[in-house]
Amino acid sequence: MEEKIAILESEIKAIQDENLIENLDKQDKEKKEVQGTIIPIVQTPNGKVSEDDFFSVLKMVSPGTNLRTALDGIIKMGKGAIIAVESTEILPILDGGFRVNCRFTPQRLMELTKMDGAIILSKDLKRISLANVLLTPDSKIKSSETGTRHKAAERTAKQTASLVIAISERKNEINLFYKNLKYHLKGTPDILRRANEHIQLLEKQRELFDKNIEKLNKLELRNNPSLSQAMLIIQKGRLIQKISEDLKRYVLELGNEGSLIKTRLKELIAGIEKETNLVIKDYTKLDIKKSKILLESLSYDELLDSDNILSVLAYETLVPVQVKGWRILSKTSLIESDIAKIIKESGSLGKAIYSNAREFAPILGEDKTQIFREEINRIKLNV
DSSP: OHHHHHHHHHHHHHHHHHHHHHHHHHHHHHHHHHHHHOOOSSOOTTSSOOHHHHHHHHHHTSTTSHHHHHHHHHHHHTOOEEEEEOOTTTGGGEESOEEEEEEOOHHHHHHHTTSSSEEEEOTTSSEEEEEEEEEOOOTTSOOOOOSHHHHHHHHHHHHHOOEEEEEETTTTEEEEEETTEEEEEOOHHHHHHHHHHHHHHHHHHHHHHHHHHHHHHHHHHTTOOOHHHHHHHHHHHHHHHHHHHHHHHHHHHHGGGGHHHHHHHHHHHTTHHHHHHHHHHHHOSSOHHHHHHHHHTOOHHHHTOHHHHHHHTTOSSOOOOOOOOHHHHTTSSOOHHHHHHHHHHHSSHHHHHHSOGGGGHHHHOHHHHHHHHHHHHHHHHHO
């Protein structure tokens, strides 16, 4: 009975993991749809939001910052607001209002939202520059928003490449508009729940990744490399990287609340990228950079299809392979140039680890060759 319960629990967990990956894939597609609908009118270097730009914006509004305290306070007050960060591009579209020019505090910002107009903050967010201002962006700029406040915020962000925050009084929602991007700022409890779900999925994927690495180690050290086993590692490795990318965003949004999750994330992804890249380097028929670009373009759903992984490595079907041995040889103390020499001399991992040590003495030297042979024997014993 206990055995049946354990099997049932394992099946339920697997279904939950699959559902979460499906949800992640839907989110991946939704991101592409949103980015496709919000298109800047003028194609400039500022038209697109880079990952670094986006992360810097999230840091500005993360829990623990004065700005986030003010935003949460405005929501609790049941007020709406439109808040913009000052820039040279935004000044020409400001109309009316009055100059405040006082030190920024959450309480002051919250009080100023009792007026209808926009509030302008200094670039460093240390001062409140203007209040009760009317934003007058170009009305020809396309907007997907319906409310007057949100339309003005989106158009201003697109036209000026500035950060504009719109708070909905009716929906109690905070939306960030930055350049061509709109982002809904979620509440801390919701982000924590999602972050914990991602951590649980990462832990499961890391466990599977490590198990598959152990299997590949045994196969390769027995001179029996497996393309299918390598594909599993590449799949799990890339899944972990994609999930961790989403989780990094949540960690930024959590601010001070995300310190424990950030520490756990570092533990879970340690060594993943390096190991995955070495497996690709050993098994791909393409240049490693090309294979990595192809792999990074795959969505969650596409990663789960083994045929896509096969295509990334430039194979049409599963075939017997001989690997160069970059991954296994990198576990020794040899530097990359010495490993390259051994691979060039031997041609495959099998010959490199089973040939006579004296063959490498001319290219490595006696001392290095002896150390290399001892390290390889130690690796064989530990597998």
